[in-house]
Amino acid sequence: MNTPPLIKPLKRFTRRSCIHLAAIFATSLLTPAIAGAEVNTTGLAVTDKDVTVGILHSVTGTMAISETGSVQAEKLAIKQINEMGGVLGRQIKYIQEDGASDWPTFAEKSKKLLVNDKVAAVFGCWTSASRKAVLPVFEQYNGMLYYPTFYEGLEQSPNVIYTGQEATQQIIAGIDWVVKEKGAKKFFLLGSDYIWPRTSNKIARKHIEKLGLKVVGEEYYPLGHTQFNSVINKIKLKKPDVIYAIVVGGSNVAFYKQLKAAGIDMTKEKPVLLTISVTEDEIRGIGGENIDGAYAAMKYFQSLPNDNNKAFVKAFKEMWGDDIVIGDVTQAAYLGPWLWKAAVEKAGSFDIDKIRAASPGIELTTAPEGYVRIHENHHLWSKTRVGLAGKDGQYKVVYETKELMEPDPFPKGYQ
Amino acid sequence: MFSDYSTAELLSIFAMQGFAGLILFSVFVLMALGLAIIFGQMGVINMAHGEFMILGAYVTYLISNLFSEYMPALFSMYFFLAMIVAFFVTGALGAFVEWAMIRHLYKRPLDTLLATWGLSLILQQTYRTVFGAREVGVSLPDWLMGSVPLTDIIEIPINGLFVMGLTLIISVAVYLLMYKSQFGGQVRAVVQNRPMAGAVGINTEKTDRFTFALGCGIAGIAGSAFTMVGSTGPTAGQLYIVDTFLVVVFGGAQSLLGTIASAFTISQAQSTMEFFLSGSMAKVLTLLVVVGILMLRPQGLFALKIRH
Amino acid sequence: MSMQNIRAFMPRQDLIAFLVLAVVIFIAMPLAMDIFRLNLVGKYLTYAFVAVGLVLCWGYGGILSLGQGVFFGLGGYCMAMFLKLESSTPEATAIQSTPGIPDFMDWNQITEIPWFWEPFHSLPLALIAVLIVPTIFAYIIGVAMFKRRVGGVYFAIITQAVASILTILIIGQQGYTGGVNGITDLRTLLGWDIRSDSAKYVLYFVNGILLFACLLFAQYVRKSKLGRILLAMREREDRVRFTGYDVSNFKIFVFCLGAAFSAIGGAMFTLQVGFMSPSFVGIVPSIEMVIFCAVGGRMSIIGAVYGTLVVNWAKTSFSESFPELWLFAMGALFIGVVMAFPSGLAGLYRNHVGPFIEKSYKRLRLSYENYRKPDNLVTSD
Numbered sequence A: 001m002n003t004p005p006l007i008k009p010l011k012r013f014t015r016r017s018c019i020h021l022a023a024i025f026a027t028s029l030l031t032p033a034i035a036g037a038e039v040n041t042t043g044l045a046v047t048d049k050d051v052t053v054g055i056l057h058s059v060t061g062t063m064a065i066s067e068t069g070s071v072q073a074e075k076l077a078i079k080q081i082n083e084m085g086g087v088l089g090r091q092i093k094y095i096q097e098d099g100a101s102d103w104p105t106f107a108e109k110s111k112k113l114l115v116n117d118k119v120a121a122v123f124g125c126w127t128s129a130s131r132k133a134v135l136p137v138f139e140q141y142n143g144m145l146y147y148p149t150f151y152e153g154l155e156q157s158p159n160v161i162y163t164g165q166e167a168t169q170q171i172i173a174g175i176d177w178v179v180k181e182k183g184a185k186k187f188f189l190l191g192s193d194y195i196w197p198r199t200s201n202k203i204a205r206k207h208i209e210k211l212g213l214k215v216v217g218e219e220y221y222p223l224g225h226t227q228f229n230s231v232i233n234k235i236k237l238k239k240p241d242v243i244y245a246i247v248v249g250g251s252n253v254a255f256y257k258q259l260k261a262a263g264i265d266m267t268k269e270k271p272v273l274l275t276i277s278v279t280e281d282e283i284r285g286i287g288g289e290n291i292d293g294a295y296a297a298m299k300y301f302q303s304l305p306n307d308n309n310k311a312f313v314k315a316f317k318e319m320w321g322d323d324i325v326i327g328d329v330t331q332a333a334y335l336g337p338w339l340w341k342a343a344v345e346k347a348g349s350f351d352i353d354k355i356r357a358a359s360p361g362i363e364l365t366t367a368p369e370g371y372v373r374i375h376e377n378h379h380l381w382s383k384t385r386v387g388l389a390g391k392d393g394q395y396k397v398v399y400e401t402k403e404l405m406e407p408d409p410f411p412k413g414y415q
Numbered sequence B: 001m002f003s004d005y006s007t008a009e010l011l012s013i014f015a016m017q018g019f020a021g022l023i024l025f026s027v028f029v030l031m032a033l034g035l036a037i038i039f040g041q042m043g044v045i046n047m048a049h050g051e052f053m054i055l056g057a058y059v060t061y062l063i064s065n066l067f068s069e070y071m072p073a074l075f076s077m078y079f080f081l082a083m084i085v086a087f088f089v090t091g092a093l094g095a096f097v098e099w100a101m102i103r104h105l106y107k108r109p110l111d112t113l114l115a116t117w118g119l120s121l122i123l124q125q126t127y128r129t130v131f132g133a134r135e136v137g138v139s140l141p142d143w144l145m146g147s148v149p150l151t152d153i154i155e156i157p158i159n160g161l162f163v164m165g166l167t168l169i170i171s172v173a174v175y176l177l178m179y180k181s182q183f184g185g186q187v188r189a190v191v192q193n194r195p196m197a198g199a200v201g202i203n204t205e206k207t208d209r210f211t212f213a214l215g216c217g218i219a220g221i222a223g224s225a226f227t228m229v230g231s232t233g234p235t236a237g238q239l240y241i242v243d244t245f246l247v248v249v250f251g252g253a254q255s256l257l258g259t260i261a262s263a264f265t266i267s268q269a270q271s272t273m274e275f276f277l278s279g280s281m282a283k284v285l286t287l288l289v290v291v292g293i294l295m296l297r298p299q300g301l302f303a304l305k306i307r308h
Numbered sequence C: 001m002s003m004q005n006i007r008a009f010m011p012r013q014d015l016i017a018f019l020v021l022a023v024v025i026f027i028a029m030p031l032a033m034d035i036f037r038l039n040l041v042g043k044y045l046t047y048a049f050v051a052v053g054l055v056l057c058w059g060y061g062g063i064l065s066l067g068q069g070v071f072f073g074l075g076g077y078c079m080a081m082f083l084k085l086e087s088s089t090p091e092a093t094a095i096q097s098t099p100g101i102p103d104f105m106d107w108n109q110i111t112e113i114p115w116f117w118e119p120f121h122s123l124p125l126a127l128i129a130v131l132i133v134p135t136i137f138a139y140i141i142g143v144a145m146f147k148r149r150v151g152g153v154y155f156a157i158i159t160q161a162v163a164s165i166l167t168i169l170i171i172g173q174q175g176y177t178g179g180v181n182g183i184t185d186l187r188t189l190l191g192w193d194i195r196s197d198s199a200k201y202v203l204y205f206v207n208g209i210l211l212f213a214c215l216l217f218a219q220y221v222r223k224s225k226l227g228r229i230l231l232a233m234r235e236r237e238d239r240v241r242f243t244g245y246d247v248s249n250f251k252i253f254v255f256c257l258g259a260a261f262s263a264i265g266g267a268m269f270t271l272q273v274g275f276m277s278p279s280f281v282g283i284v285p286s287i288e289m290v291i292f293c294a295v296g297g298r299m300s301i302i303g304a305v306y307g308t309l310v311v312n313w314a315k316t317s318f319s320e321s322f323p324e325l326w327l328f329a330m331g332a333l334f335i336g337v338v339m340a341f342p343s344g345l346a347g348l349y350r351n352h353v354g355p356f357i358e359k360s361y362k363r364l365r366l367s368y369e370n371y372r373k374p375d376n377l378v379t380s381d
Helices: A004-010 A015-028 A031-039 A064-083 A103-116 A128-140 A167-182 A195-210 A229-238 A250-261 A280-286 A307-320 A328-347 A352-358 B007-042 B049-070 B072-100 B109-131 B158-180 B182-192 B194-199 B204-226 B238-251 B256-276 B279-296 C003-009 C012-032 C035-060 C068-087 C103-107 C115-121 C123-146 C152-172 C197-223 C225-235 C237-242 C247-273 C283-296 C301-321 C323-339 C344-372 C374-380
Strands: A050-057 A091-098 A122-124 A145-147 A160-162 A186-192 A214-221 A242-246 A272-275 A295-298 A363-367 A370-374 A385-389 A395-400 B147-149 B155-157
Touching: A050 A064, A050 A103, A064 A091, A064 A122, A064 A280, A064 A307, A064 A328, A091 A103, A103 A122, A103 A128, A103 C035, A122 A328, A128 A145, A128 A160, A128 A195, A145 A328, A160 A328, A167 A195, A167 A242, A167 A272, A167 A295, A167 A385, A186 A195, A186 A229, A195 A214, A195 A242, A195 C103, A214 A229, A214 B279, A229 A250, A229 B007, A229 B256, A229 B279, A250 A280, A250 B158, A328 A352, A328 A363, B007 B049, B007 B155, B007 B158, B007 B182, B007 B204, B007 B238, B007 B256, B049 B072, B049 B109, B049 B204, B049 B238, B072 B204, B109 C152, B109 C283, B109 C323, B147 B158, B155 B158, B158 B182, B158 B204, B158 B256, B182 B194, B182 B204, B194 B204, B238 B256, B238 B279, B238 C152, B238 C283, B256 B279, B279 C152, C003 C197, C012 C035, C012 C197, C012 C301, C035 C068, C035 C197, C035 C225, C035 C247, C035 C283, C035 C301, C068 C115, C068 C123, C068 C152, C068 C247, C068 C283, C115 C123, C123 C152, C123 C247, C152 C283, C197 C225, C197 C247, C197 C301, C225 C237, C225 C247, C237 C247, C283 C301, C283 C323, C283 C344, C301 C323, C301 C344
Parallel strands: A050 A091, A050 A122, A122 A145, A145 A160, A186 A214, A186 A242, A242 A272, A272 A295
Antiparallel strands: A295 A385, A363 A370, A385 A395, B147 B155
């Protein structure tokens, strides 16, 4: 790639002087460029000084509510990496694109990032639908996507590193805990009507039935639904021990407010409300007083007491303001740039294929959630925690799995 | 499906379910009244209706913050002030929009649809810029969030009662205003025959502006009340728009009574079906039935007898 | 067709407009752009099918449908179902519990392909379905509404409700439809890799040719008696009815035509973008498509194409540089077009650019004639 412009001006020299001169040129001028070529054989946007990555989230549209935190986390991680000297001595620059909560736009923008901008990695997407839309693009143009959201599993792409938990990691530990600690026997499953809640509830149902316990109801409401009084009545009628809720977005706010107003007091012994969809981010909209007493099963809570996390929360607030809250997905998004940096440094190259080969086994001991490691299947080994929501909008960690949970995107016996 | 339950349980559940339907009814009426005035009386298709509601919700949010900051002692009562302020703020914005935009479009109703859709986009982005993309949590006084236990199963949510009371008050007020006051007479006169109304000395421009502002103001109150049951975010308004229009159209656009009757029918149908079917299917079926009936009876449930 | 008929069908001005558009789409764009940008233009042009249909329905027929996304989506889904079945070979889906069915069905415990998917094993049947399914759907809606003289605002709101019903249905029945994710990861058409650059070029041109076919058909409708009846109907429906025409049949026809155009656009969208999702069926995209049409000029089929291109181009470039400002710009565009330029780009051209060109042309011709005249001048002197 670098030779043709060199040869042109040298044409009129003799062959020997040409070689000679070329050698001088190569040693003097070309040294860094050759180094550049070594770490980047596929024409990515990598120069001697910097490397360009993409950030692809919705900053407009309905999903902007959720994705803002991820963008902030990724920018923070990039800033911190740059302050530490960058990746392979190169500062990270980013190009941010707006997916506008619209899946075709996500596909279009991901193509732009990969084809036009030649970014070395993309941190982005939030909903499964947006990931499904960009996935063929990443596979076709061989890009690398770091995807932060907890999701339904059933996917394992060589071009994606999943930094959130897949469904079994999140669900099984939570249900085991509520059965053991709260003596739960009857479950009511509730969700927004799309693939993640449906798949998650399917796994939950299988697991509950395996334990010999009972699912007394399973209900889905359209995305954006705001009237839950009927289902709340059904819950009252069925008297479950556990309300297992996977409601998302604006529906969340309506659901918890109406649940509380209907006299279902989650601070009492029963029913227990266990959710996998409400992070600290969502509680801001719901209001701490409306969700006080609910439990959530996920891998990260802002209140985790370890030192990594304290430093992370402090840095996050310094960059984005004191009143910000950090949820599970935000933390997972923060891991993306760090995992990518580790993979690049292990591979000694920005090439996607080499990063892919280097990724499994990469550990991050500085993760705010503690320790994570990339599995062969591109998901993360991580611990699952159960948090108790309080009036202040924060979760108190009441349980943590002893071991790291193995990610299992195609769980046998749960399909 | 009911064999597992005792008669007492069943009775109380049906009572509860009926009450849930009534709450939904009140919510629908609140959503639709403002639009019924704007769309039904003026023929303006206000696609930004949801955004006007959200403006009311944001006003409530601001006032609740104001109270908890400076007047925590009075916090429990802030909601009433919030609703009044929401009414005037959204009403003022409505008057401005009417002056700047709508009054040029009275002869082109379908174009008001496009223009107000544009307005809704601008309002959404404004909310996002000012309040952030995330939803804001509106903290409510405790007395509003509780419930009154009647029996051990039946519990009446206080905010539901509150919404129902509010709906009643506003409906009565609108009725009095539209049918018993001079203003209402003028509005109806302008609707029925604009040149004639002008000829007898009614200031039609002023009437239009007040009518539009009134509709928006009611949307503002509705938005303020919905902070109790729903979410407040930049795009939350879009959740309401289809339902709202259907309620108004189903009722027969020009009849306020029709709006109330249609809100009642749709809400009862929906909450009953929600109980027997899954939530998504209930919604689809409700919409299908409404569309089906509209096809059979395009003028809606209650139509004025006018010549087309 | 005699020469006179052709003139009536395609007056000189229209012919020029068609030719210019052909040059823009078939020559200028492919030469000026790399395949990435060209593919984007191809995607935008699929929306132009909808906008052209809207010109006929809305501009001529006065029927504003806020549910055109439904037909775009149905056409796209029909195409996507065929492509998905083709890509779901037992080898490619070996990891599933039931290999050989689409992945999302497997995730939803469906073990065999449902009956209504069966016809989509065959490409001819799928192509027929692309045209027929949305048209029949439009026909049912049209008959139900127009026979009962539902029109104007009511029709707009009911189509909106239809769009929202269909969205909820598609999302809710995810085992059969792919749910909110839609039908994704479409790779080949009869073994031909539609994701390669060469395929994208081919698809772009196929798309352009189909668009022109639709445009010519729309032009035919415009210039035929039907077009004049539509216009008359829009202005004074009752008078047309009193003259003895069955107004509703014309409305049904033009609504079905608009639906068929949209469906072709949807199918081409699926082919060029590689997936189809319920986000096109909803209200928001349907209203956006109306604005494409309005920006172009609701009475101009060629304008609709330009309107689509301009708005989408602005959207892409705006949201690349100022994502936060995009909605302001889009909102301002809506309001601006409606208030200041109700006849859109086509109106601007007709009132300002067109006369200018005409004047320059005349001046040029005059000076040319003066140049040719000198002998006469000499003799007269």
